[in-house]
Amino acid sequence: MAPTLALHFGETVLFLPVLLVCHDAAGEANDERGAMDPKDYHPKDAKPHFDRAAFVEGVEMMGGHFPYAGILTFFRQPHTRDLTGVDVAFLGLPWDGTPMNRSGQRMGPRALRETTVYVMEEEDFTLFRRLTCVDYGDLFFHAGNMFDFLDQAEQAVAGILTAGARVISFGGDHMIPLPIVRAYAKYLGRPLSLIHFDGHLDNWDTFPYSWGGSWVTELANEGCLDLAHSVQLGIRMVEGAAPEADIYAPRSDAVVISGDQCLEEGPLVAAERVREVVGDAPVYLTFDADFLDASVAPACHTPCVCGPDMWWTKRFFRAIRGVNVVGADVNELCPQYEPPLGPTQLALGHVAQWELELMEHAPWRAADR
Numbered sequence: 001m002a003p004t005l006a007l008h009f010g011e012t013v014l015f016l017p018v019l020l021v022c023h024d025a026a027g028e029a030n031d032e033r034g035a036m037d038p039k040d041y042h043p044k045d046a047k048p049h050f051d052r053a054a055f056v057e058g059v060e061m062m063g064g065h066f067p068y069a070g071i072l073t074f075f076r077q078p079h080t081r082d083l084t085g086v087d088v089a090f091l092g093l094p095w096d097g098t099p100m101n102r103s104g105q106r107m108g109p110r111a112l113r114e115t116t117v118y119v120m121e122e123e124d125f126t127l128f129r130r131l132t133c134v135d136y137g138d139l140f141f142h143a144g145n146m147f148d149f150l151d152q153a154e155q156a157v158a159g160i161l162t163a164g165a166r167v168i169s170f171g172g173d174h175m176i177p178l179p180i181v182r183a184y185a186k187y188l189g190r191p192l193s194l195i196h197f198d199g200h201l202d203n204w205d206t207f208p209y210s211w212g213g214s215w216v217t218e219l220a221n222e223g224c225l226d227l228a229h230s231v232q233l234g235i236r237m238v239e240g241a242a243p244e245a246d247i248y249a250p251r252s253d254a255v256v257i258s259g260d261q262c263l264e265e266g267p268l269v270a271a272e273r274v275r276e277v278v279g280d281a282p283v284y285l286t287f288d289a290d291f292l293d294a295s296v297a298p299a300c301h302t303p304c305v306c307g308p309d310m311w312w313t314k315r316f317f318r319a320i321r322g323v324n325v326v327g328a329d330v331n332e333l334c335p336q337y338e339p340p341l342g343p344t345q346l347a348l349g350h351v352a353q354w355e356l357e358l359m360e361h362a363p364w365r366a367a368d369r
Ligand SMILES: [Mn+2]
Pocket: 174, 198, 199, 200, 202, 212, 288
């Protein structure tokens, strides 16, 4: 006899048979609880030639779910602070305390977690089989306290390097290289070369405190950057400026490839120049969204016209493979200003993947310093 369940309604008692479901096959169990994972997915009405194993493998390579669903992490990589065997840690730096124009960069890491899930399907997702990557999470610091941010960020990056991994950071306003490069330079015991994508030189060190426009000068003065072997690409603020405008557009100690030069000479010429300048030095690569033309990347601190597009950028990244990129970031995304579809975060998500590709081909590994 089936077990019964007695329900009492006042004087009336109802005896209801209870169905016991035996979960002796994974498929039956899933019918009841729903497949939360492709490994548990057993469709009933699939085509006869449906190859379940191939399907599961394909979905897992996409990151374990269709892009519109699932838990969000950078490139859908596991969220952990265990760095055992990790090649590259993705670090969110939600700092937007120092912009002199539009803010909102604190929301950048969250937006890029969503976008990178889409990006990995459009790019070579086999990259994530060759490299072990994790979402290390977002840095915790006291909101709005620049000194606490600088201290916590440098400690976090130093800790990741000491554990043997490299770092790609998701900003955050463009002050973020300040603590990151400090940590790298101390770890390496030498200054780094810089590949700096930006509409602006970020060497305007005339304010009493650090900000997103002073970090190049500060890091060079501290001995963390070797500007003689560095390149600043996409700069629009210098060209055509009269000498008296130097207060606004001071000259750079690095090699500058202006926005016009980028577009007139093309990405392969720029890539060759960058290879000559940086040689085999360890390179920190930083990518400000306003390197891109404002029509491509409008949702940033300082949208900047007459810049390169994503085709240019992709050709350039592919052409500098082998350069010794030891760390990288994307920064200055303000997702609140995005038009529908989020073109700025889409662009920065792709750039982050291309940075990871460069780090795959770079000779340096934190583990064998
Ligand atoms: Mn910048």
